[in-house]
Amino acid sequence: MNLSFLKLHRSLLLILVVMLASVLTLTLSYGHYKGHSQIDWFDVAGEGGITAMTLVWIFFILLSRPKGRVTNLLFSGLAIMNLSMTLDFIDEFVSYSEEQAWLSTIESIPAPFGMILMTMALYHWHQEQMTINQQLRNRERFYREHQLSDAISGLASADYMKSQISRELNLLHHSLHGFSLLMLDIAQFDRFNRQFGDAEGDKLLQEFAQVITLNIREQDLVCRYASDCFIVMLPNTELAIAEQLSVSLVSALEAFSFNSSDKAVTYKQKVHTSLVAATHRDSTSGLLSQLHQRLLTNKHLHGHTA
Numbered sequence: 557m558n559l560s561f562l563k564l565h566r567s568l569l570l571i572l573v574v575m576l577a578s579v580l581t582l583t584l585s586y587g588h589y590k591g592h593s594q595i596d597w598f599d600v601a602g603e604g605g606i607t608a609m610t611l612v613w614i615f616f617i618l619l620s621r622p623k624g625r626v627t628n629l630l631f632s633g634l635a636i637m638n639l640s641m642t643l644d645f646i647d648e649f650v651s652y653s654e655e656q657a658w659l660s661t662i663e664s665i666p667a668p669f670g671m672i673l674m675t676m677a678l679y680h681w682h683q684e685q686m687t688i689n690q691q692l693r694n695r696e697r698f699y700r701e702h703q704l705s706d707a708i709s710g711l712a713s714a715d716y717m718k719s720q721i722s723r724e725l726n727l728l729h730h731s732l733h734g735f736s737l738l739m740l741d742i743a744q745f746d747r748f749n750r751q752f753g754d755a756e757g758d759k760l761l762q763e764f765a766q767v768i769t770l771n772i773r774e775q776d777l778v779c780r781y782a783s784d785c786f787i788v789m790l791p792n793t794e795l796a797i798a799e800q801l802s803v804s805l806v807s808a809l810e811a812f813s814f815n816s817s818d819k820a821v822t823y824k825q826k827v828h829t830s831l832v833a834a835t836h837r838d839s840t841s842g843l844l845s846q847l848h849q850r851l852l853t854n855k856h857l858h859g860h861t862a
């Protein structure tokens with residue numbers, strides 16, 4: 557588990573600890589233990605479970621989110637709801653004298669305010685997500701599942717691409733134009749890895765992924781298919797248009813200068829490509845195998861020079 561985001565939220569964690577410590581001090585110093593026989597253990601389990609769960613939610617929010625307005629609102633809403641729940645939970649063990657009965661009365665007051673803050677947080681989170689979705693459109697298309705993305709490039713995985721190809725094949729008879737698939741393979745990537753090391757190789761893969769994402773259209777989907785090989789799905793695109801897109805994408809990739817982490821080396825990479833246009837007679841595996849065969853032929857035709 558990566559805990560790096562938690563370090564950004566030290567002040568929020570401190571607020572939570574101070575809040576819970578104050579509530580415990582206040583209630584335990586004014587309250588009197590009810591006695592074992594007076595305690596309803598079903599209520600204790602239920603209310604204790606809800607209180608603990610809101611703390612777990614706060615933990616995961618702070619673990620997952622950078623600093624900012626949405627995080628502050630989510631934290632405040634949940635922390636205030638947790639305040640109500642903690643008071644309710646402690647109520648199961650202690651009772652108060654008449655002068656301190658307000659401690660029991662106020663327990664339900666924070667919860668609605670917490671819910672209002674959570675609602676505002678969810679609205680702003682929705683707005684934030686719309687912006688992020690726009691940025692991720694070429695990586696996700698219709699579906700989000702972190703297990704279907706490639707950890708190094710951040711792109712969709714081969715499995716996700718296969719599921720999208722099958723989906724497009726099923727839709728093929730409804731669309732005016734078929735779709736095309738473009739395979740892009742970095743030339744001599746093995747040599748690059750040996751020369752600069754695997755970490756620089758990973759950096760090149762990430763930067764190639766970004767260049768591809770920036771140069772494809774809104775409707776296209778890109779995945780990292782295998783080691784140094786990417787596939788771009790071009791929906792509603794005939795082969796002639798796909799060829800033009802391929803040429804401009806390859807020139808963007810080959811014009812891209814890779815800078816090593818220490819800025820000591822600048823490097824340009826050649827790219828091999830292959831293209832297929834899908835027809836309703838094709839299958840997913842058949843299309844992928846055609847792409848692969850054509851890539852091998854193109855590599856052979858153009859030689860293995862970088």
Ligand SMILES: Nc1nc2c(ncn2[C@@H]2O[C@H](COP(=O)(O)OP(=O)(O)OP(=O)(O)O)[C@@H](O)[C@H]2O)c(=O)[nH]1
Nearest residue numbers: 708741742743744745746747749754757758783784
């Ligand atoms: N850095 C890095 N390297 C990887 C990763 N996955 C595979 N590789 C390496 O990618 C290289 C792929 O080698 P090849 O398939 O021979 O490709 P190539 O050297 O580009 O050969 P051509 O395409 O024929 O020019 C191998 O050295 C793999 O070890 C990865 O995630 N990160």
